[in-house]
Amino acid sequence: MLICMDIQKINRRHFVETDLYYRVSLGLSSRLIKYENCIFHLEVTLGRKWDKNYNATAAEIAHSWKSNHPELAHAIGCKVYIIDLRNDDLKTQLIQSGIAPGYDAHKGILFRRNYLN
Numbered sequence: 001m002l003i004c005m006d007i008q009k010i011n012r013r014h015f016v017e018t019d020l021y022y023r024v025s026l027g028l029s030s031r032l033i034k035y036e037n038c039i040f041h042l043e044v045t046l047g048r049k050w051d052k053n054y055n056a057t058a059a060e061i062a063h064s065w066k067s068n069h070p071e072l073a074h075a076i077g078c079k080v081y082i083i084d085l086r087n088d089d090l091k092t093q094l095i096q097s098g099i100a101p102g103y104d105a106h107k108g109i110l111f112r113r114n115y116l117n
Helices: 007-026 053-067 089-096
Strands: 030-038 039-046 077-084 105-110
Touching: 007 039, 007 053, 030 053, 030 077, 039 053, 053 077, 077 089
Parallel strands: 039 077
Antiparallel strands: 030 039, 077 105
């Protein structure tokens, strides 16, 4: 059975319900890039206010997306692509110009420990 997921719709809902709080209060934004094979992919941008490391960030954001979006409830894992703007003004200028900089880190999250024996 093939299930179509409207990623733009999920991102819009996420922006209104969750991302605005993270963006304004904590200096972090995220968006869903794709969902395939029960794995969802997120792009996360870290701003100056965000003080957690990449591992803690990936875990927090992946679990937040999974618990707040019913479409992702059955996902077994998440890939998180991190853009870190905290120490790089050039990347901030690139993003403001509509140019996507490279990722600073890639992290994977498995939601249940028993998936790997």
